Amino acid sequence: MTREARLTIDTGALRHNVAILREAVAPAAVMAVVKANAYGHGAVDAALAFEEGGVDWLGVVDLDEAVALRRGGVSLPVLSWLHAPGETFERAVRFEITPAVSDLAQLEACAAAGVPAVHLCLDTGLSRNGAVESEWEALFDRAAILEQSGLLRVEGVMSHLSNTSPQEDGHQLASLVSAVGSLGERGVNPPLQHLAASAAALSYGVAGRLTLVRFGLALYGLSPFPDRTPEDLGIRPALTLSVPVIGVKAIPAGEGTSYGYTWRAPRDTRLALLPIGYADGIERIASNRASVLLGGRLCPVVGRIAMNAMTVDIGPDRGADSVAVSLGDEAVLFGDAAAGHPTAADWAEATGTIAYEVVARLSHRLPRRYT
Ligand SMILES: Cc1ncc(COP(=O)(O)O)c(C=O)c1O
Missing domain, CATH: 3.20.20.10 (Alanine racemase)
Structure with a gap:
């Protein structure tokens, strides 16, 4: 992994x-x-x-x-x-x-x-x-x-x-x-x-x-228009940002996560730990605002995004809210809406900026793979 x-x-x-x-x-x-x-x-x-x-x-x-x-x-x-x-x-x-x-x-x-x-x-x-x-x-x-x-x-x-x-x-x-x-x-x-x-x-x-x-x-493959998607324009987003789950932790209702406890668990739940943060170009202001695709579901980013890590809520280990997640599973932060991914435009909207900034601020140090 x-x-x-x-x-x-x-x-x-x-x-x-x-x-x-x-x-x-x-x-x-x-x-x-x-x-x-x-x-x-x-x-x-x-x-x-x-x-x-x-x-x-x-x-x-x-x-x-x-x-x-x-x-x-x-x-x-x-x-x-x-x-x-x-x-x-x-x-x-x-x-x-x-x-x-x-x-x-x-x-x-x-x-x-x-x-x-x-x-x-x-x-x-x-x-x-x-x-x-x-x-x-x-x-x-x-x-x-x-x-x-x-x-x-x-x-x-x-x-x-x-x-x-x-x-x-x-x-x-x-x-x-x-x-x-x-x-x-x-x-x-x-x-x-x-x-x-x-x-x-x-x-x-x-x-x-x-x-x-x-x-x-x-x-x-990103749209410069707020009211037209890439699909409307016939173009395809080329970039997918994914990150493996490196930890899963059960926490009881009321427990906080990350600096300042800006989020506390509303119910017994589990958090998946993702090794990516603002040093990689992910805006800290996306804390508690953006979502990632993990285990086939959109999971909210909860608590403050840190320099090298963030946590997402994957729900309790059973029941309707539960997302099946194993160590090493890939979470997609953003990519192509046609594949069910959140998009750079979604992150831009969540953080009050434009898709240009979401992609342009991605760190040079992130490994890039070309297919
Ligand atoms: C001089 C100039 N031309 C073209 C572009 C490309 O703009 P866009 O990404 O909106 O196509 C830019 C980007 O800011 C620019 O500064």
Whole structure:
């Protein structure tokens, strides 16, 4: 019996999701966003599955993540869009990574390093990275000069939506389209124009998708919409988090469990001990709120989730509430609703967050197995 919690990632589901989403947004090209360890799925393995599934690009936050993909044997084009001040971009040349540049200094550094192609990252309203509109003229003028002198190609132009409302997203789209026009007036015509991530790509039709969409969450088989399940979208969750039972203990009515006795047994019952906790990326706030699938039943997480352990109520050892559990049985924290598992969305709802956070916070140290 292994003592360890484990993430099982169904690479067939990742490839299936590529096929479904690619068809949904055709003729736009597809970038798989594999930042944050591929939303907890394991960056290199997920990237290789997406590569096999036929995505056109991979997207990551920074050059560290991009270099890790190259070292793992990933050969697809990789875009990275968040850079530290003073970044020299020499690694971008060495590892054939395409930077998205957010300002003139980054553009100049790319040209100086000999980066062959960049995307221009524009802030159309998110107020995070990306050049703001007042900087566009200088950035576009310089990009045009660099391109005309053969020093560097502007292969793409990108922005990122706030997903606040269709109106506000529409303003951002209009702003990006006008930027593409201004670049065109300077003779710069980037073939890759991209703005939409999962939610926009699946909501806004062909105009909003431009020539490339950047899919993160949906490619992992999770829905970006509160009112549409993965099944509604035809996608399949790829990740299952399971953990073996390492202890079963009978406790009398009134007995508490874990720190602070935030839960006391309402009746004589049994607790199953699961070796997973907040050090593995399970939110402590899920204490007394979430459930796991064990012995064919949903069993509530009771008492405080600790650093490396949690307990679930499996009922008395006989009667209607009793769940048949033996040491070594697997409890599923979340996975695919179609298999009867609780989902990342269930955990998100129980803890007041979003499925993105539930998967992205899963610790790197959890063993990942690919099927
Ligand atoms: C710039 C950028 N593009 C695309 C994505 C993918 O978003 P989603 O997971 O909603 O598809 C992200 C994720 O936050 C992002 O930061």
